[in-house]
Amino acid sequence: MTRRRRWPAALALLAAMVAPALVGTAAHASPETPRALKMHDELMVEVELHVQHREEVLTALLDAAERHAADVGQRSARLAALGYTGDLTKLEYVLPVQDYRLTAGFGESGPHWASVHTGLDFAAPLGTELVAVADGIVTEVAYAGPYGIRTVLTLQDGTEVWYNHQLQPLVFEGQAILIGEPIGLLGTTGNSIGPHLHLEVRPGGAAPVDPRAWLTERGLTP
Incomplete structure (x- = not known):
């Protein structure tokens, strides 16, 4: 499964909202003229690029959140192994050696x-x-x-x-x-x-x- 498929509902909604607004600027030209068709194709490309950028931003945010969660989990596990208890996410200092x-x-x-x-x-x-x-x-x-x-x-x-x-x-x-x-x-x-x-x-x-x-x-x- 690719990264892009993680946001199907959000991307479909975004495309549905953005495309009509962009395509509407070409409504005054006849769709049968080459110029109108060219404008339509250019606008579709712009929609696709906008959706792709949005997807990349959302994916980056999710990846950062996943990395942070992993770091917090590793930190807590490391401190628990040293014998510390409680909310280990807030622990800022520990002793330099155990069993001394x-x-x-x-x-x-x-x-x-x-x-x-x-x-x-x-x-x-x-x-x-x-x-x-x-x-x-x-x-x-x-x-x-x-x-x-x-x-x-x-x-x-x-x-x-x-x-x-x-x-x-x-x-x-x-x-x-x-x-x-x-x-x-x-x-x-x-x-x-x-x-x-x-x-x-x-x-x-x-x-x-x-x-x-x-x-x-x-x-x-x-």
Whole structure:
């Protein structure tokens, strides 16, 4: 079945409404003259083009609606698989990893760090999947010295979210990422004493803020 057959009733009605108005302009000429016949044929072509354009617009609208519905369904299924419930179409933020324990907070100091701790550490088994906390664009995937393998996800408001010490990244620079999609695998690269995600949050790409407070403000409980 072709796309065009999706609108038989609407197209028939449109043709019935448009054709008389267009053909009526040739009513003063004799239908037996070549000029009148030519005008009639030209008007019929115009009607057909108008109907075809209308059909293409309606088809494009239907296709867009179908794609949107599919995207919403995939999003909800992805977030449900991560354990989230409720109206998942309205969920804007999620935690970066599941089944973890917090091992170090923001601002702590000690022998493990050259200065104060600038992130929040989520310990979990090596290879645990890390996910996007929100929609964004991947702006860096690189080995970053003491941070190990780092992926930077820049959110729509300009906030940078750093995923550090990864075992392996699963995205590439410039990639658009949706909430809950995989970012990488939790690891222990760089300056690390065990498998964990060192998460940093930097509004506008500036100095880091407390990830725990940032997540809490968005309705999450790390």
